[in-house]
Amino acid sequence: MNANPERLLRVVIVDDEAPARNRLRDLLVDCAAKVPLEVVGEAATGREALELLQGQDADLVLLDIRMPEMEGVELAEHLLKLNDPPAVIFITAYHEYAVKAFELNAIDYLLKPIRASRLAEALAKARAIAPLRAELLRGLAEAPRQHVSVTEGGRVYLVPLADIIYFKAELKYVTIRIAQREYLIEESLTRLEQEFAARFVRIHRNCLVAREAITGFERMSGADVDAHWVVMLKGLAEKLPISRRQQHIVRELAR
Numbered sequence: 001m002n003a004n005p006e007r008l009l010r011v012v013i014v015d016d017e018a019p020a021r022n023r024l025r026d027l028l029v030d031c032a033a034k035v036p037l038e039v040v041g042e043a044a045t046g047r048e049a050l051e052l053l054q055g056q057d058a059d060l061v062l063l064d065i066r067m068p069e070m071e072g073v074e075l076a077e078h079l080l081k082l083n084d085p086p087a088v089i090f091i092t093a094y095h096e097y098a099v100k101a102f103e104l105n106a107i108d109y110l111l112k113p114i115r116a117s118r119l120a121e122a123l124a125k126a127r128a129i130a131p132l133r134a135e136l137l138r139g140l141a142e143a144p145r146q147h148v149s150v151t152e153g154g155r156v157y158l159v160p161l162a163d164i165i166y167f168k169a170e171l172k173y174v175t176i177r178i179a180q181r182e183y184l185i186e187e188s189l190t191r192l193e194q195e196f197a198a199r200f201v202r203i204h205r206n207c208l209v210a211r212e213a214i215t216g217f218e219r220m221s222g223a224d225v226d227a228h229w230v231v232m233l234k235g236l237a238e239k240l241p242i243s244r245r246q247q248h249i250v251r252e253l254a255r
Contacts, residue, residue, distance in 0.1 A: 009037040009126060010057060014049040014075070015064040015091065023114075024062060024091075028123075030116050035123040046070030047158060050078055054155055058086045060126045062110070065092045070146055077137045078149040081156045087129035089122050102140070107132065144195045148176060150183040159183060161199065165213045165233055166240065167192050169206040179235040201253065203231055204243045217242070217250045 011028060015021045021042050028039055041056050043049035046067060053061070061079070065072040076088045090102065090109040102109045108122055108129060147158040159176060168175045169189040176183040193200065193208055200208040213234045220241075221227035229250050230239040242249065 009035060009123060010040045010059045011037050011123075012041045012043065012049065012053060012056070012058045012061045012086070013039060014043045014046070014061055014067075014072070016044050016067040017064075018044070020064065024119075027114060027116050027119050031120045031123055034120050035126075037123065046072070046075035046078070049075055050149075050156060050158065053079065053082060053086065057084070060087045060089065060123070060129075063088050063090055065090055065094065071142070073137050073141045074145045074147070076132055077134050077141075077145070078147070078156060078158065080131060080134055080137075081149050081151050083154070085131040087126055088132060089126065089129070107136075107140075138195070144198075148185065148187075150176065150185055152183070157183075161196065165210055165236060167200065167208045168240075177236075201249055203240060203246050203249060205245075207240060209233070209240065211253065214253060217254055 013021050013024050013028075015024065021044075025039055025042075028037060031037070040058055041052045043052050046069060049061070049063075061076075063072045063076060067075075072090055076090075079085050079088065090107065091112060091114065092099070092102070092109050093112040094102075099109070099111065108125075110118060110122060144161070146161055148161060148164065150157045150159055159178065163178045165177045165179065167189060168177070172186065173184045174187050174189055174192065176185060189206065189208065193202055196208070199212075200210055201214075203209050209231060214231055215234050216232045218230050218232060218239065219227065220230055228244075229242040229247055231242055232239055
């Protein structure tokens with residue numbers, strides 16, 4: 001974020017409710033006399049916001065926590081992959097214990113209903129807000145991400161978790177496989193396993209497979225290979241080997 005105090009603070013509003021966005025825009029107009037600013041965009045969903053912010057420079061995002069499809073905390077994590085991530089101030093109606101979590105982690109937030117004086121105070125220090133850290137955001141998230149973000153060609157793309165067939169660790173990268181193609185990300189396979197344990201199962205030390213993508217198992221043997229199990233996958237001809245340590249999944253998941 002460009003910290004030039006001479007320039008207007010460029011603000012983006014993200015909230016799924018149009019009345020809430022309108023109210024916030026009106027409050028920002030009232031605050032502009034104290035903190036020179038311009039509203040450079042609005043979005044009603046996380047996907048819209050990510051697309052907007054890849055074509056529009058912004059210093060600050062005022063981001064609602066509770067949104068359908070993708071919650072604000074998840075969006076904030078995806079925004080970290082932008083070349084110049086904006087600062088984020090969350091807007092929340094969380095009850096007391098959740099607000100304390102934000103305070104302990106030094107994350108700025110606005111509590112609904114938003115007061116003009118509190119908004120002006122947050123805007124005044126917005127230029128000094130450092131980008132959030134991914135691990136901190138994951139600690140605040142109430143649920144696993146619904147998307148995994150991928151950087152390609154200088155852009156950030158969202159891959160719906162429901163489309164992912166497997167994650168496979170290769171050197172310092174993890175390959176994401178969907179039916180049509182592969183992507184590469186720099187994330188820990190162990191961290192992905194912890195976050196998505198309800199949806200994915202480990203079949204090998206380097207591979208997690210979506211439970212819903214498993215169509216069956218096959219026993220492989222021959223003169224040139226040791227006997228082992230492989231997993232068959234929906235929509236793919238590829239078969240993935242199951243390590244000896246993970247062979248219990250054949251009994252547990254066989255259909």
